[in-house]
Amino acid sequence: MNIIVCIKQVPNTNEVRIDPVRGTLIRDGVPSIINPDDRNALEEALRIKDNYENVKVTVLSMGPPQADAALREAIAMGADEAILLTDRAFAGSDTWATSTALAAGIKHIGDYNIIFCGRQAIDGDTAQVGPQIAEHLGLPQITYVEELKIEGNKVIAKRALEDGYFVIESEMPVLLTAIKELNQPRYPSIRGVYDAYKGDKVKALSAKDINADFDNVGLDGSPTQVNRSFTPQGRTGQGELFQGDCKESVKKLVVRLREKHLV
Amino acid sequence: MNFNLSKEQLMVRSIMREFTENEVKPIAAEIDKTERFPRETVEKMAKYNMMGIPFPAEYGGAGGDDLAYAIAVEELSKSCATTGVILSAHTSLGCWPIYKYGTEEQKQKYLVPLAKGEYLGAFGLTEPNAGTDAASQQTTAVLDGDNYILNGTKIFITNGGEADVYIIFAMTDKSKGTRGISAFIVEKDFPGFSIGKIEEKMGIRASSTAELIFQNCIVPKENLLGNEGEGFKIAMSTLDGGRIGIAAQALGIAAGALEETIKYVKERQQFGRPLSKFQGLQWMIADMATEIDAARLLVYRAAFNKSNGLPYGKEAAMAKLYASECAMNVTTKCVQLFGGYGYTKDYPMERMMRDAKITEIYEGTSQVQQMVIAAALLK
Numbered sequence: 268m269n270i271i272v273c274i275k276q277v278p279n280t281n282e283v284r285i286d287p288v289r290g291t292l293i294r295d296g297v298p299s300i301i302n303p304d305d306r307n308a309l310e311e312a313l314r315i316k317d318n319y320e321n322v323k324v325t326v327l328s329m330g331p332p333q334a335d336a337a338l339r340e341a342i343a344m345g346a347d348e349a350i351l352l353t354d355r356a357f358a359g360s361d362t363w364a365t366s367t368a369l370a371a372g373i374k375h376i377g378d379y380n381i382i383f384c385g386r387q388a389i390d391g392d393t394a395q396v397g398p399q400i401a402e403h404l405g406l407p408q409i410t411y412v413e414e415l416k417i418e419g420n421k422v423i424a425k426r427a428l429e430d431g432y433f434v435i436e437s438e439m440p441v442l443l444t445a446i447k448e449l450n451q452p453r454y455p456s457i458r459g460v461y462d463a464y465k466g467d468k469v470k471a472l473s474a475k476d477i478n479a480d481f482d483n484v485g486l487d488g489s490p491t492q493v494n495r496s497f498t499p500q501g502r503t504g505q506g507e508l509f510q511g512d513c514k515e516s517v518k519k520l521v522v523r524l525r526e527k528h529l530v
Numbered sequence: 531m532n533f534n535l536s537k538e539q540l541m542v543r544s545i546m547r548e549f550t551e552n553e554v555k556p557i558a559a560e561i562d563k564t565e566r567f568p569r570e571t572v573e574k575m576a577k578y579n580m581m582g583i584p585f586p587a588e589y590g591g592a593g594g595d596d597l598a599y600a601i602a603v604e605e606l607s608k609s610c611a612t613t614g615v616i617l618s619a620h621t622s623l624g625c626w627p628i629y630k631y632g633t634e635e636q637k638q639k640y641l642v643p644l645a646k647g648e649y650l651g652a653f654g655l656t657e658p659n660a661g662t663d664a665a666s667q668q669t670t671a672v673l674d675g676d677n678y679i680l681n682g683t684k685i686f687i688t689n690g691g692e693a694d695v696y697i698i699f700a701m702t703d704k705s706k707g708t709r710g711i712s713a714f715i716v717e718k719d720f721p722g723f724s725i726g727k728i729e730e731k732m733g734i735r736a737s738s739t740a741e742l743i744f745q746n747c748i749v750p751k752e753n754l755l756g757n758e759g760e761g762f763k764i765a766m767s768t769l770d771g772g773r774i775g776i777a778a779q780a781l782g783i784a785a786g787a788l789e790e791t792i793k794y795v796k797e798r799q800q801f802g803r804p805l806s807k808f809q810g811l812q813w814m815i816a817d818m819a820t821e822i823d824a825a826r827l828l829v830y831r832a833a834f835n836k837s838n839g840l841p842y843g844k845e846a847a848m849a850k851l852y853a854s855e856c857a858m859n860v861t862t863k864c865v866q867l868f869g870g871y872g873y874t875k876d877y878p879m880e881r882m883m884r885d886a887k888i889t890e891i892y893e894g895t896s897q898v899q900q901m902v903i904a905a906a907l908l909k
Contacts, residue, residue, distance in 0.1 A: 455545055455578075456578045457542055457594060457602075458591075458594075460541045461592060461593040461594055462587075463541075
């Protein structure tokens with residue numbers, strides 16, 4: 268079985284600050300990480316590899332040459348090989364252009380049973396790239412996967428909803444998007460780190476290499492136009508202060524919370 | 531001159547940071563309080579090849595280098611000096627002498643499971659009357675047929691009682707002084723070997739510190755490490771490397787304390803503004819950060835030298851001397867900046883200050899480091 272996991276290298280938003288004037292992220296000196304949901308996707312692929320014979324996990328990313336580090340980390344976690352789609356032609360891609368490029372990369376790889384993506388990236392929060400790849404490739408898709416089983420040529424996934432879940436069965440090939448509830452990703456092993464940098468485990472491919480549709484990648488191929496980015500003003504709710512005797516205040520507080528059905 | 535870490539070392543650092551944050555920090559206060567050896571952490575470290583970072587993969591290691599190992603100890607010690615010393619004593623003192631002096635058979639039998647973390651290692655040199663004066667060994671080993679018979683007592687042995695394999699030093703020929711000391715690989719289940727008193731300590735309280743008792747302990751003669759009479763050389767060279775681990779531990783304690791303190795002084799308000807706005811306190815922070823960076827450069831240089839086949843004995847002693855005194859100084863000041871809260875167990879600062887003290891004492895006191903440095907300069 269061949270599993271392709273799409274990952275994105277993102278700034279660790281826990282350490283990102285926002286430029287108060289321009290409303291943009293200050294990325295200087297912020298470490299880059301594998302997008303958290305993508306790590307869940309990779310972990311699930313690696314668990315399938317742990318539990319079944321002849322499973323090959325290929326990691327795919329589109330990004331600048333620095334994204335190499337994220338792919339090496341994926342290999343250190345246990346992926347077999349990695350492909351980086353890197354080309355100036357891809358710069359400035361929105362989700363449409365990104366999914367076009369990734370789909371071309373996947374076609375280039377060829378043989379696959381599962382395409383695994385994270386639900387969404389922490390720096391964009393669109394949750395569009397995974398589903399778009401499925402559309403480009405004409406694949407069935409199951410998004411928000413929180414539990415997964417493989418049975419023969421089928422996957423059975425629990426798809427999370429806000430207040431429940433679907434159980435969805437699909438034949439492979441299929442595209443899945445992972446949410447953090449799916450699993451607890453492993454750490455890369457230290458030996459894996461040293462192995463990941465030995466030999467040629469990350470293959471860099473250009474737009475030409477994968478026969479990308481140049482009209483639909485990069486900034487020019489992106490229908491999205493960013494007008495302005497800004498930090499929304501925080502909503503200031505009406506507060507209520509209970510003062511005086513502590514016991515009495517707590518009593519009043521609990522009554523108010525009950526009234527609002529919060530406890 | 532290149533001050534950049536390699537890509538591998540950077541990734542090891544980020545893995546160790548995440549591991550420490552998720553697996554080590556959450557239990558640090560509890561294991562300190564209860565003196566509980568964190569066996570589960572050792573098992574997790576084994577799973578991710580953290581127990582044999584500088585050893586080649588064919589011997590069960592991660593195939594990394596000494597600097598990556600020092601970084602691992604540093605990152606662990608930022609949140610838990612106990613976990614830092616467990617790894618340091620295991621790697622530098624338990625594994626390394628076998629890697630350096632062991633026969634191929636000894637490496638296969640002991641180093642492979644040690645470096646994989648299936649076994650935990652320890653090192654027994656110190657005795658009640660042989661501390662800094664390590665040459666005054668009273669433990670004896672007498673060859674009797676195919677076995678050595680060991681008699682004597684070791685004290686203050688890190689990982690003692692928890693370890694599976696011990697590197698033990700004993701006199702095989704008292705008439706030869708230091709040249710009469712030999713090293714042995716002793717398994718925990720060898721007949722005549724038992725664990726005595728477990729020390730109750732001021733700091734690194736979840737690390738086991740034990741007395742080892744040898745009463746006609748039978749050690750197969752193939753477990754002699756190196757040749758007879760080479761024990762003192764093995765011990766001293768092992769400690770040269772071990773000091774890099776302890777220096778890294780001290781560095782981690784200092785760096786971790788400062789990280790916590792910087793967060794605190796930005797939040798804590800007095801006289802209507804955060805502590806971080808008071809210039810007198812800013813200067814304390816600046817001095818501590820400078821001292822920590824100096825310590826880090828000394829530690830990393832010693833580790834770099836060791837990995838690159840350069841002399842590192844004096845460098846390791848300098849790193850350990852400076853980093854341990856830095857840890858004591860910085861944690862003392864950090865408690866001061868936390869004020870009354872720093873003195874309570876609600877914050878990690880008092881634990882870090884207690885943990886720091888041992889780094890000036892074990893694997894050679896500060897005074898021993900000065901002896902080593904002076905001896906290298908004045909020979």
